[in-house]
Amino acid sequence: MKANSDLQKHNQGESVDNELPEVSSQDRSKNVCQSETKPANNEQLSHSNNSNQSDILKVEEVTLNSPAYIKNNSIDELLQKVSYQQNVIEQNTDTIRFIEEKCAKLETFRKDIEHKLETAIKQKDAAIKEKENIVIRYAVGENNVLKERQQKEQAEKKYKDLHKEYELLQHKLQTMISEKSRICQMLDNKCYEYKNVQLEFDKAKQDLNNLETKLKWNQNSLKNEIEAHREIQARADALNAKVQDSVNQIEAAKKSAEETVKNFMTSQENRAYVLDQQVKEQQATLILLRHEKSDKDQHVKSLQSELERLQSKHKEIIEENNNLSLKVQHLERERLENEQKLSELRGYQDLQRQDAANLQTKNVQFEQVKLQLKHEEEQLQAANEQIERLKERNQEIESDMDSCRVREAELLVFTQQLTDKNVRLQSEFTAVETKVQQLSCEQTVLKRQLKEHETRISILNSTLEQERSKNATESESLTKNLKETQNKLDVALRDVADQQGENLVMKRKFDLSMREVNKELHHCRRKLEHYEAGDSSTNSSNSSSSLNVNGHAQNLCDTEHVKVIQPEPTIDKQTLIEHIVKLQRISAKKSEKIDFLEEHVNNLVSEIQKKTKLLQGYVLREQAGTLSSNSMDNNKAQLAKLNGVMASLYSSRVCDQNLTLELSLDINRKLQAVLEDALLKNITLKENVDTLGAEIDRLNQILKK
Template structure:
């Protein structure tokens, strides 16, 4: 649109210029005609007379009037030309301004192109860095997957080994049960050893105090190590932050260099603008001079037209560059979107890597736990084998133990340093087991007390209901006896009276009247007797069941008491016998582990027995509560019927 408008202006200016040239030519022709007329008038004045002169003067005046009209019209035309000149000057100013604006736009477009190129290069660098990071992350993921498969294989092997060790342990348990029967009769002799073990317990308490002190020192050391590790991590983070700051400084230096180059370009452009302004002032002076010379105006107009054509070409090029810029912007927006997608994918990959790292840590922790379990199981297997080998010799060497204990006191003092680590673990485990057992026993005793209370309440209710039922039975027997007496009296009266013919009809009627109540009474009496018998039988059955359940409950309570005593005894024996020496070999480690395994096995057996008996007790109590509810319902139904 801008090109078309400038072309129309050029056509108008050409037309105006041609009209001005025609007007100048007409002016010159009219001036020549006036000079010729004046020259023709002078000889006529000399030759002809006065009359002819007057006519010619009139003609000359008419011509002069015409010439004045033409002069006036030409002055008006000159004014129009001056006005057109002013307009052309204004248009020149506008064209120069437009040229300057076009130059500025061209510079801005080139700057934007350079910025876009720089952004594209930076974006390509970032994309390459992201691709490298993605490749590294993929490598880490592959390593994590390989580690995961390796750990899974190790875990499967360990599970297989655990199963085999469990089978061996079960076999050893079965073998050990036979040995337990042989060791029971030696329990009486262990009572004599308790005095010596009490002294050992005091010694163990002192050791536990020392061990607690050592634990506190270890905890403090671990805290110091954690603080050192945290400081190391903070130093690493500071180093990374400094590296990032150095990179940012380099980027800022590059940007400052670019800004300085742009400032230099701006100063250069300002100098060019100053030179252009000086040129513009010179052009104004030259334009004032070119008013006189039309030829110079034509040349300047031709130059202006050439400049306009060049500027139109430049404007077209700038528009094409602008279109290219828009295309580049769209490409840049697409690349931004792709970069966002890459970032999202990278965030997802990092999240997956974090999850896999967590899983690997969990697997490692599980692996460590399994290794510890494997170690413990191997130790227990070895110890069980040693137990099996030593249990046969213990039966023969129990009589020699009392003499060996006195000799072993000096030996224990040297062995305490070796047993500290073992005591820590054993004491922790056994204290936790004892606490759990104590909690279970307290809960079971509470439940048993509650059940005893319920049984007592139910037995009281049953006794009350039995009394009520006995009272109702007595009342029913009284009523039955009264009814039987009435029947007997009625039968005696009927036998005393003679059957006369006059009174035959009356006796027949009376017998009929008497038969009706007997018939109506006998089924009610039988049903009452049957009901009484049923109630008595049910009462007897339920009283027998209640007695059985009470006896069974008392037995369970006694067994629980016995087992609680056994637990206390075993705990005392365990705590006292941890530092006892082996019965065959002067090696204390075998003895402590044997005692620990024996106590654990017995505790497990007692726990299993108590759990089974508690289950049976619960079942019996549930049955008892159901039967008591049924008895209550029957008693309520009988009371409602009465």
């Protein structure tokens, strides 16, 4: 048992440390068995030899010291004794043969038992190894169960987080609905304000028509008052002032109406359009979130099914462990039974050896008696030599005992070293396990933080893209409005310049006509004074005729003045009225075109948004491989036909036997490195595009300034 325990410790030491000297279990067991059998044989031989020597010495002392032997014994008695001893020797030889045969049988039986013992030790070692493997499997199973529990807890945490996000999104949706209702109410208010402004614009148009009628009435009154010579200048100045005031009022009313319409169109319609876009974008994000929720629900279901599978697997492992523990107990019982049988056989073997030794001693005694009878002196010499040999053997046995003790001490030291090393390795293993657990916990925390950062980055990227799209649409709408306002301003400035030129021409013509009238009046006055200076009596008829002539001349002058002045203002007013009417028609046509284009643009935008939603839904439903081109699919099919690593990658089966786990991990690492490089390039390109956009905005602002 001590040898078996030493062997078990030695085997454990060999499995723990490869640097220690390796000794096979079979050789060690053989050496132990031999070491057990040798001391027993040596002890029996030494005991038998010692007993033989003592008997021989006693016989010699009796024969030498007895005086009857010297005096009375005769040769006949000696011959009888010799014959008797020969018969006894023959009987002893027969018994020795029988004993030798029995010993041979016992030796074969002993060898069989040793062989069985070796097989039992081997089975025991195999059972211990199987037990260790079972313990390792059980530990691995427990570790897997712990991992699965951690994954289950993580999945439950994710589910709770998703549920919270879903509630937040529902709250956001309710707030968006309330904001939408508020915006609709604001839009209704703005529409009401727009109607009020339109009524004011109609009133301004009516005022303008009234002013035009007043202008016509003033023109008619001007025609009537031109006949009066003295009040021409005052009334003409008043009418010019009134005309200028009315024109200024008309232009101011036009400008104010156009500005109010433009401000209303730019402010309210753009806001309503932007709000509609925001509502539609929020609806699209809601649909995407619903899709994400459904995907996450499916993922949770798959995790639950996987958890159930792992639980069933855990139960199977526990059942296997119980079965293996029962097997180990059965093997332990068999081992104990074999050890008991072996101890019984050893006891029986010892008894047989003792019988054989006794028979051998008797045989030796007979032989010694025979030899004593023949050669007493030779026996004495042989006895002396045998004593010396026994002494040498004793010395050898003592040296063997000392070496065995030294070896036993070395083995004890070796076992102590093994136990110390085993304890140290177990402590190191526990420390490494704690470190591994700490690192795994830190890794899980880092993974969670990385996932949170990735989600935040994706959210920020989406918000940034939305803000960019909004800014782009707002900038495009503002640029379009600016261009339209600039074009309208250019047209209005041209119209104003034309009106100012026409007014200047009218003023110049009016001044020229007034100067000519003044000159004719002065000429008429001089003529009147010249005629009044003459004789009134003699020239009464001449005066009357001259008066007639003067009246006729005056009438002629007046008619000439009328001919000069009247047609020009009438033509200019008609052209102005026609020009105003044309401008109104053009503005009405343009407003109709603008309304039509706005409706058309709104319809196109709604269709585009519907199509984008459909495309987004289609892209989300379809797999990533379906969006690739036909050429890529053809290349993949050609690669799948060939036998290689890429063929096993594109086809769902292993085509290359050289595809190992290490090779697949190496391919995965390389692909991950390529993906990281592509992501870095995309990030740098995005940053460059952002800088270019900022530079373009800055240049546009500089150009506007």
